[in-house]
Amino acid sequence: MKSKSLKRWLSVCLAATAIMVMTAGCQGKEEAPADGGASAAQSESPQASDAADAADKTDTASGGKDGKAIIGKVSYNMNEAYHQAECAWFEKYAEEAGYDTIIIDGKVDSSIMLNSVQDLISKNTKAIICQPADVANAEALVQEAQNADVPLATFVNKAETTANPHIRLYEAPATKELGAAAAKKWMEWYPDKKIVMAIIDIPSSQQVHEERALAFVEGVQSVAADAEVAVMLDGESSRDKSMACGEDILQSHPEVNMVYGINANSVLGALAAFEAAGRGQAEDGIPKTELFVGTDGSEQEAIKIYDPNSSLKLTMALSPKNNAKTQIDTAIQLMNGEIDAKSDYEVEVTDVVLDYWNTPIDEFQKFLVDEYFSEMDLKQELGLE
Amino acid sequence: MSKSISKSTLTQLITLSILIVLVVVLSILAPEFLTYNNMMNVLRQVTFVIITGSAATMLMITGHMDLSVGSLLALSGVVFAVCAMNDIPLFLAGLLGVGVGFAFGVLNGILVTKLKVTHVIATLGSMYVARGLSYIVTDGKSINAGLPRGFDSIGRKMIGTIPIAVIIAVLVLLIFFFLESKTVFGKYAFAIGGNKNAATLSGIKSNRLVLSIYTLVGTMAGLSGVIMASRLGAGDPNVGNGFEFDCIVAIVLGGTSVAGGSGSVIGMAIGALIVGFLSNGLNLLGVGTFYQTVFKGVILVGAVLLDSLIKKKLK
Numbered sequence: 001m002k003s004k005s006l007k008r009w010l011s012v013c014l015a016a017t018a019i020m021v022m023t024a025g026c027q028g029k030e031e032a033p034a035d036g037g038a039s040a041a042q043s044e045s046p047q048a049s050d051a052a053d054a055a056d057k058t059d060t061a062s063g064g065k066d067g068k069a070i071i072g073k074v075s076y077n078m079n080e081a082y083h084q085a086e087c088a089w090f091e092k093y094a095e096e097a098g099y100d101t102i103i104i105d106g107k108v109d110s111s112i113m114l115n116s117v118q119d120l121i122s123k124n125t126k127a128i129i130c131q132p133a134d135v136a137n138a139e140a141l142v143q144e145a146q147n148a149d150v151p152l153a154t155f156v157n158k159a160e161t162t163a164n165p166h167i168r169l170y171e172a173p174a175t176k177e178l179g180a181a182a183a184k185k186w187m188e189w190y191p192d193k194k195i196v197m198a199i200i201d202i203p204s205s206q207q208v209h210e211e212r213a214l215a216f217v218e219g220v221q222s223v224a225a226d227a228e229v230a231v232m233l234d235g236e237s238s239r240d241k242s243m244a245c246g247e248d249i250l251q252s253h254p255e256v257n258m259v260y261g262i263n264a265n266s267v268l269g270a271l272a273a274f275e276a277a278g279r280g281q282a283e284d285g286i287p288k289t290e291l292f293v294g295t296d297g298s299e300q301e302a303i304k305i306y307d308p309n310s311s312l313k314l315t316m317a318l319s320p321k322n323n324a325k326t327q328i329d330t331a332i333q334l335m336n337g338e339i340d341a342k343s344d345y346e347v348e349v350t351d352v353v354l355d356y357w358n359t360p361i362d363e364f365q366k367f368l369v370d371e372y373f374s375e376m377d378l379k380q381e382l383g384l385e
Numbered sequence: 386m387s388k389s390i391s392k393s394t395l396t397q398l399i400t401l402s403i404l405i406v407l408v409v410v411l412s413i414l415a416p417e418f419l420t421y422n423n424m425m426n427v428l429r430q431v432t433f434v435i436i437t438g439s440a441a442t443m444l445m446i447t448g449h450m451d452l453s454v455g456s457l458l459a460l461s462g463v464v465f466a467v468c469a470m471n472d473i474p475l476f477l478a479g480l481l482g483v484g485v486g487f488a489f490g491v492l493n494g495i496l497v498t499k500l501k502v503t504h505v506i507a508t509l510g511s512m513y514v515a516r517g518l519s520y521i522v523t524d525g526k527s528i529n530a531g532l533p534r535g536f537d538s539i540g541r542k543m544i545g546t547i548p549i550a551v552i553i554a555v556l557v558l559l560i561f562f563f564l565e566s567k568t569v570f571g572k573y574a575f576a577i578g579g580n581k582n583a584a585t586l587s588g589i590k591s592n593r594l595v596l597s598i599y600t601l602v603g604t605m606a607g608l609s610g611v612i613m614a615s616r617l618g619a620g621d622p623n624v625g626n627g628f629e630f631d632c633i634v635a636i637v638l639g640g641t642s643v644a645g646g647s648g649s650v651i652g653m654a655i656g657a658l659i660v661g662f663l664s665n666g667l668n669l670l671g672v673g674t675f676y677q678t679v680f681k682g683v684i685l686v687g688a689v690l691l692d693s694l695i696k697k698k699l700k
Contacts, residue, residue: 078674105674110527110621111613115430119668122423123415136527136619143618160530204525204623234525 068100071331072120074113074141076131076156078105080237081264081298082318085372089324090129097332099126106130108237110137117141121148127331128152129167135160135206151334151341155327156207158346165334165345167326171211171316174351175295178316179219179260181353182293185313186258187224189286195220195227198249198256200235200242200266212262212295212316220258230256235266242266246273257290264301264315267294271304271312280311285356287311297354299376302364305356306382314355321371323349393649396640399692400655407659411666418669425548429616431635431661432554433458433609435654438632439561440605442653444598445636446565447577448645451493451599452508454606455628456515459621461486461610463519466528466620469536479539479611486607487600489515494596512629519622529619540616550612557605561650574598578645635660638688659688 071094075083087103094101102123104116110133120128121144128145130152132138138159145152146162153165186195197220201213213232220227230253235242242265249256250273259274261267271292274280281288285308292310294301297317304312326349333339354364361378368374379385412419437454444451465482469475489511496507542549565571576584577591585591614620638656641648663684667677 075674100671102668102671103674104668109624109626110617110619111433111624114617115426115664116668118426118430119665122417122420122426122665123669124417133623134527134621136529136621137617139529140616140618204520204527206526 068098069126069335070100070102070123071328071335072117072123072125072128073101073103073327074106074116074120074128074130075103076106076133077108077237081372082296082320085320086324088373089321090327093325093328094331097328099328099332106133108133110134110140113137114140114144117144117152121145121150125150127334129155129327129331131155132157132159134204138164146342151331151339153327153330153334153339155323157205163342163344165330165339165341165343166347167323167330168346168348169207169211169318169323169351170348171207171351172215174316174353175212175215176219176222178293178314178353179216179221180223181219181355182258182260182291182314183220183223183227185357186291190257193257195224195258196253196256197227197229197258197260198253198270199229199232200245200259200261200270201232202237202262202266203232203234208262213260216260216293227258235261235269237263237265239265239269239272242269243273244269246270247277250274250277250279258293259290260293262295264294264296264298267292267312267315268300268304271310274311282309282311282313284308285313287313295351297352297364297367297371299368299372299374299378302368302378303381305354306361306364306378313357314353316351317354317367317371318351319349319371393640393647393652395695396692397649397652397655399695400639400652400659400688403688403691404655404659404662407662407666411662411669415666415669418666421546423665423669425546425551427658427661427665428551428554429548430665431657432548432550433613433628434631434635434657434660435554436557436609436612437602437605437628438635438653438657439557439650440598440601441632442636442639442641442648442650443561443565443571443574444595444602445578445633445641445643446574446645446648447595447598448581449497449504449595449599450508450633450643451602451606452505452629453489453493453511453515454602454609454632455625456512456519457486457489457603457606458610458613458625458628459623460489460515460519460522461607462614462617462624463523463528463620463622465611465614466532466536467522469533470528470531472533475533475535475538482611482614483604483607486603486605486610488603490600490603490606491596493603494599497599498592498596516622523620523622525622527619527621527623532618537615537618540612540614541618550616553608553612557608558650558654565650570594575646578642578647580646631660634685638685640692659684 073090075087077083091101102120106113106116113133117128128150130141132141132154135157138154138157139162142152142159142162142164153167155167156169158166183195199213202208217229231249233245235245259270261270271280279289290311292312294312294315297315301315304310326347334341339345365378417423441451461482464485465478468478468481493508493511496502497504539549544552573589573594576589581591613624635657636653638659639652
């Protein structure tokens with residue numbers, strides 16, 4: 001009897017939770033990002049008002065709220081700060097332009113991404129923006145959308161054989177610049193120590209491998225021709241896996257004096273391993289045993305970069321705000337017919353290099369607030385105020 | 386409620402009722418939900434769970450589990466793609482892909498029945514080996530270059546207005562339903578799950594039967610992998626992460642006991658549809674991804690609790 005009553009109560013509680021979660025989930029997407037309102041409002045431009053006009057012109061029998069047309073997005077991986085920020089900006093810009101959005105987490109899984117594109121097609125979305133899991137996945141997504149006559153633009157990974165509009169994340173120049181800057185600094189501090197690199201990579205992602213890992217090495221070698229790569233490991237974009245990689249590097253290649261991580265998790269994971277072993281230290285911003293270089297421009301990287309005792313000193317920052325804006329602009333142009341949905345149209349977005357020496361802390365703080373809706377006070381975190 | 390309705394039928398009726406309620410609610414909330422195209426989408430999406438889950442249900446009825454199916458799905462898909470890329474005729478390439486699943490199924494069966502390795506450990510080991518092999522075969526990258534015309538037929542093409550993959554899934558489901566309910570093979574599976582020692586003492590060759598079901602599970606995972614690769618138009622070593630849990634969720638939702646001895650293939654198919662419709666419906670409703678995860682967990686536990694509550698009430 002007791003267990004019966006307990007089960008009844010549990011059922012009621014679960015039902016209530018389900019309703020609350022569904023309600024909260026449906027409402028969640030309408031909330032403006034914490035700090036995005038002000039920044040996004042500043043970016044209201046003639047283009048945005050054109051977009052709003054375009055939204056009115058678009059066929060509105062699409063099931064969006066108040067008859068608004070829907071732009072769909074399949075995000076690469078909503079567990080990462082960059083993608084969360086990009087999605088928040090995506091919603092914000094779409095809203096300003098008069099569109100509804102549906103954003104689905106692709107979870108870096110090609111089958112989930114294909115399912116998501118099918119769901120968005122079912123929802124009568126008027127355009128879809130998608131960052132496919134890889135080049136092969138891009139092909140399947142593009143074909144699925146084109147078969148259903150729904151315009152789809154890819155971001156980062158582009159279909160190789162089927163023509164489709166693409167937003168190219170052109171990172172190689174910035175990564176080379178990052179590598180060159182890191183090498184210059186190292187040679188300035190330790191001119192007699194040959195650079196020995198370790199790279200925490202994601203080899204399964206062609207874009208990341210070529211435009212980050214290999215481009216970084218090229219950048220370093222453009223300054224220090226004798227620099228060599230001791231090891232390139234797969235950190236799987238995960239903090240704990242990258243930390244394990246860092247531990248392995250310490251065992252197999254203790255001579256490593258420059259570590260590059262292809263994203264925030266990669267560099268921070270490896271750095272944690274070095275710190276646990278008593279390395280990863282700096283004195284007045286000059287690394288004692290090795291220089292760490294990251295990618296993303298996240299809050300946690302910023303804290304390390306401006307800590308004079310940490311050896312993480314540079315990062316290549318992505319702009320979720322600019323990338324989302326480009327995605328929305330592309331989606332609107334696709335809906336208006338300004339871009340042919342079956343053409344090889346391409347638009348580029350790039351990254352920027354931020355570092356301890358050339359980027360004032362206030363500038364990085366502004367970057368975090370503008371791009372990531374950060375509420376963190378960087379100076380306070382570092383005990384500078 | 387008539388006494389003639391068995392416990393298993395009752396479970397299926399309850400699960401079916403949950404599915405119907407879910408479909409009705411989602412149809413009201415999302416007008417696009419109950420359209421032919423969307424229904425086909427969902428069916429295509431649950432195809433893999435139904436194919437693999439059909440065999441895995443039989444396995445769970447015997448009190449065993451196979452955690453390697455997700456990795457086998459990936460490995461079979463990449464083997465299919467590599468073979469097709471190397472000019473092996475598509476049908477043969479598909480057979481080789483399915484054959485990889487078959488081989489791993491036999492291996493799992495031998496590990497569990499002959500070498501007495503716990504089923505969780507044995508299939509966990511296979512899971513790692515198969516996943517590692519998929520990365521080795523593809524060098525960690527998806528294979529889509531050089532695939533012949535027709536590679537995507539089984540995954541994307543239709544017969545009339547019904548996707549081929551869905552037709553295959555229905556056929557597999559019917560075969561396993563027949564095996565489970567109309568053959569001695571099925572009855573023995575229930576007997577082993579109910580009490581393995583008693584089944585063995587009464588003359589059932591338990592180890593041989595369990596080994597053959599492991600082989601069936603591996604083969605079905607292989608078939609799913611080939612269809613998945615065809616659907617994606619690529620052999621992707623990363624697919625199928627968490628697929629084993631998708632299958633387990635569908636099987637448990639369908640009323641199969643994790644401890645063995647009871648369950649049904651049809652119940653698993655209903656469970657797979659519940660998960661598929663829920664996932665699709667939440668996407669159509671624009672429910673945030675993090676909320677979806679919580680919601681799915683709540684539905685899973687809630688459905689099992691409801692099932693148990695109703696059964697007790699009817700007693």
